[in-house]
Amino acid sequence: MDGFINRKVLKAAWPIAFGYVPLGLACGILAQKTGFDWFQMLMMSTFLFAGSGQFIALAMIGSGSTIMPVVMTVCIVNLRHLLYALILNQYIAGRSWLYKAFYAQEIVDETFAVNHTQFVRLGREWTGRNAMGVNFVGHVSWIAATVAGLFLGNTVYIDTALVSYALIAMFIGLWSFHFVSPSLVLTGVLGGILALVLSFWLDHMLNVVVATVLAAAVAAACQMRLSGDGGTGGAGAASSGRQEVHGEEAD
Numbered sequence: 001m002d003g004f005i006n007r008k009v010l011k012a013a014w015p016i017a018f019g020y021v022p023l024g025l026a027c028g029i030l031a032q033k034t035g036f037d038w039f040q041m042l043m044m045s046t047f048l049f050a051g052s053g054q055f056i057a058l059a060m061i062g063s064g065s066t067i068m069p070v071v072m073t074v075c076i077v078n079l080r081h082l083l084y085a086l087i088l089n090q091y092i093a094g095r096s097w098l099y100k101a102f103y104a105q106e107i108v109d110e111t112f113a114v115n116h117t118q119f120v121r122l123g124r125e126w127t128g129r130n131a132m133g134v135n136f137v138g139h140v141s142w143i144a145a146t147v148a149g150l151f152l153g154n155t156v157y158i159d160t161a162l163v164s165y166a167l168i169a170m171f172i173g174l175w176s177f178h179f180v181s182p183s184l185v186l187t188g189v190l191g192g193i194l195a196l197v198l199s200f201w202l203d204h205m206l207n208v209v210v211a212t213v214l215a216a217a218v219a220a221a222c223q224m225r226l227s228g229d230g231g232t233g234g235a236g237a238a239s240s241g242r243q244e245v246h247g248e249e250a251d
Helices: 007-034 038-047 051-062 067-077 080-089 097-105 109-125 128-152 160-178 182-198 206-250
Strands: none
Touching: 007 038, 007 051, 007 109, 007 128, 038 051, 038 128, 051 067, 080 097, 080 109, 080 206, 097 128, 109 128, 182 206
16 A cells, blocks of 8 residues: 555545535435435445536436436536546556546546646656545545435435535635645636636536636736747847857957
């Protein structure tokens, strides 16, 4: 287990594990109200590891929706995971296809945020085994919380409307990892504002997906522009320096 579950992995994964407790309990309670038993909840949390996707699926099933609209809606909501996989692939490019298959199954918003941050900060010190360890801790925490929530559904009342506040609090905690860079903070603020504005026209979490892409595109464009200006300035200074040297040689 060395390198898979260790102190470094647990330190990175604990915000996810603790954040999943209220969310998972609420998801399990909602599943119990929908008519799920503990085995169905276990299978859903194991193979559909996507918090927002599970909440949407349970809400649609509870409202009497057929299977195809549920599948299509969950797929649309989770399209952002394709972007996550493309970004993370550069860090695990040398791994086997089997490893990548298991890793892709474990990618969610929270594990992506933590692992990407660690890959950028620590470089080679953060290995593929460490990343898989974070994914494993997060997934096990989610499974345990959702199944526990289902058992508590008959005895403990929790207003599922509180899930929105718990989800926001967890993402603010994960976002705090990026507070070291003003540009990343501004990108997050821009994404939040865009998501709020777009929520008037887009639903099923599509506003979050579109806002994230737009904010990232704006940030990337600004960074490229600033880098280009810096490069131009440097080239101009070098050219001026060469002209001065040639002028002195001519004298």
